[in-house]
Amino acid sequence: MAQSLNRLKESAAQTAGPYVHIGCTPNFLGMTGVFPEDLGHSMVNDKTKGERITITGHVFDGTATPLKDALLEIWQADAGGLYNSPSELRGSADPNFTGWGRQPTDLGTGVFSFETIKPGRVPFGDGRLQAAHISFYIVARGINLGLNTRMYFGDEEEANGKDPILGRVEHKVRVPTLIAPRQGNTYTFEIHLQGDRETIFFDI
Amino acid sequence: MSNQDPETGSFFPRDRSWHPKAFTPDYKTSVVRSPQKALISFPNTISEITGPVFGHNILGELDHDLIRNFASPGESAIGERIIVHGRVLDERGRGVPGALIEVWQANAGGRYRHKNEGYVAPLDPNFGGCGRTITNQDGAYEFRTVKPGPYPWPNGVNDWRPAHIHFSLFGAGFAQRLITQMYFEGDPLIPLCPIVNAISDERAIEQLVAPLDMANTVPMDARAYKFDIVLRGRRSSLFENKLEGN
Numbered sequence: 001m002a003q004s005l006n007r008l009k010e011s012a013a014q015t016a017g018p019y020v021h022i023g024c025t026p027n028f029l030g031m032t033g034v035f036p037e038d039l040g041h042s043m044v045n046d047k048t049k050g051e052r053i054t055i056t057g058h059v060f061d062g063t064a065t066p067l068k069d070a071l072l073e074i075w076q077a078d079a080g081g082l083y084n085s086p087s088e089l090r091g092s093a094d095p096n097f098t099g100w101g102r103q104p105t106d107l108g109t110g111v112f113s114f115e116t117i118k119p120g121r122v123p124f125g126d127g128r129l130q131a132a133h134i135s136f137y138i139v140a141r142g143i144n145l146g147l148n149t150r151m152y153f154g155d156e157e158e159a160n161g162k163d164p165i166l167g168r169v170e171h172k173v174r175v176p177t178l179i180a181p182r183q184g185n186t187y188t189f190e191i192h193l194q195g196d197r198e199t200i201f202f203d204i
Numbered sequence: 205m206s207n208q209d210p211e212t213g214s215f216f217p218r219d220r221s222w223h224p225k226a227f228t229p230d231y232k233t234s235v236v237r238s239p240q241k242a243l244i245s246f247p248n249t250i251s252e253i254t255g256p257v258f259g260h261n262i263l264g265e266l267d268h269d270l271i272r273n274f275a276s277p278g279e280s281a282i283g284e285r286i287i288v289h290g291r292v293l294d295e296r297g298r299g300v301p302g303a304l305i306e307v308w309q310a311n312a313g314g315r316y317r318h319k320n321e322g323y324v325a326p327l328d329p330n331f332g333g334c335g336r337t338i339t340n341q342d343g344a345y346e347f348r349t350v351k352p353g354p355y356p357w358p359n360g361v362n363d364w365r366p367a368h369i370h371f372s373l374f375g376a377g378f379a380q381r382l383i384t385q386m387y388f389e390g391d392p393l394i395p396l397c398p399i400v401n402a403i404s405d406e407r408a409i410e411q412l413v414a415p416l417d418m419a420n421t422v423p424m425d426a427r428a429y430k431f432d433i434v435l436r437g438r439r440s441s442l443f444e445n446k447l448e449g450n
């Protein structure tokens with residue numbers, strides 16, 4: 001016998017379901033007048049520092065069909081590598097950049113798109129720099145517990161090669177699933193839930 | 205560590221045997237939407253322990269009152285009037301202040317206000333079905349709404365969701381992000397539901413069932429249901445590896 005740790009259990013997740021837009025992006029659904037705008041709809045304004053980029057893609061199921069009812073959230077550092085968060089103690093992030101975005105996949109095509117800036121690099125626990133990356137949280141009907149992944153940048157080959165997280169991936173053949181190629185100012189991040197090209201999902 | 209100190213530690217690892225597994229074939233949609241390869245684990249970095257925080261300034265006066273926030277002036281939603289209240293806690297049992305909670309639900313007849321919804325039950329012109337609030341210093345929150353109806357869904361030939369309210373929660377770190385559902389004490393549909401039964405531990409299911417709370421019921425007005433939600437806790441050791449720059 002010993003003392004109790006007096007810990008609670010995290011509440012178990014349940015799927016966001018097909019109607020997640022009602023709660024998270026009601027204006028996208030045409031339900032206007034309740035909230036002035038959908039949270040996370042815009043991440044930047046005209047004073048935001050950094051290189052403007054677009055991130056776009058699909059979320060494919062195991063039959064290669066794009067999900068048309070998924071919701072994606074992204075979280076990233078500002079151009080100087082600081083997060084706009086009270087838990088960020090290394091300095092003050094760009095006040096004109098929220099760092100957090102939320103977009104549904106299009107109800108007809110399944111395309112998602114974020115207008116943001118390219119983030120700066122942030123440290124790993126041991127002080128090494130991580131390659132620039134964006135954290136993703138993905139929910140949808142049929143996904144019981146939200147999925148966590150990361151997007152890395154196709155034009156950051158050298159940094160990606162030394163990234164401490166990518167370095168943990170045993171099957172190197174899977175690393176490209178996290179790396180979005182660049183064309184102009186657009187990065188395309190195709191997310192595959194299953195199959196040969198299944199995206200790496202993380203237990204964070 | 206008091207609640208006033210900045211929250212910067214790593215989170216306790218997520219107990220994935222407590223959560224539903226990704227592949228739960230009785231919930232058919234999960235079959236082609238569940239990753240099949242092992243998740244890759246890594247220790248929290250600054251990217252996981254930070255997260256967006258929302259100020260009370262985003263909230264409108266009626267955001268947490270679903271009975272009125274979509275209704276025409278002077279009107280209100282039809283259905284059993286209820287108050288849903290509780291606390292957002294972390295695994296260490298401490299209240300989580302400033303947590304954004306977003307909710308969505310069907311109306312009293314089990315119908316969602318959504319383009320893709322075709323259930324025969326009618327829409328209520330005075331009910332939208334979305335609400336949001338932010339927890340106070342103790343982690344407490346409160347909504348007023350109507351009790352949602354159960355509804356049929358295409359899975360088996362005759363599957364019905366128990367009455368439920370969807371909850372989305374933000375703590376202080378992006379790794380705490382959680383979406384779940386609240387059920388109502390005594391609903392006989394709970395043990396029949398393939399989505400509920402994606403959770404294998406009976407205690408984890410019970411934790412999602414809100415009891416009737418007569419003490420907090422408003423006489424002649426609205427019954428209360430109490431629903432506490434637990435988010436991941438943070439390690440508090442001073443001996444944790446310091447991040448560069450700390």
Ligand SMILES: [Fe+2]
Pocket residue numbers: 017019365368370
């Ligand atoms: Fe639902």
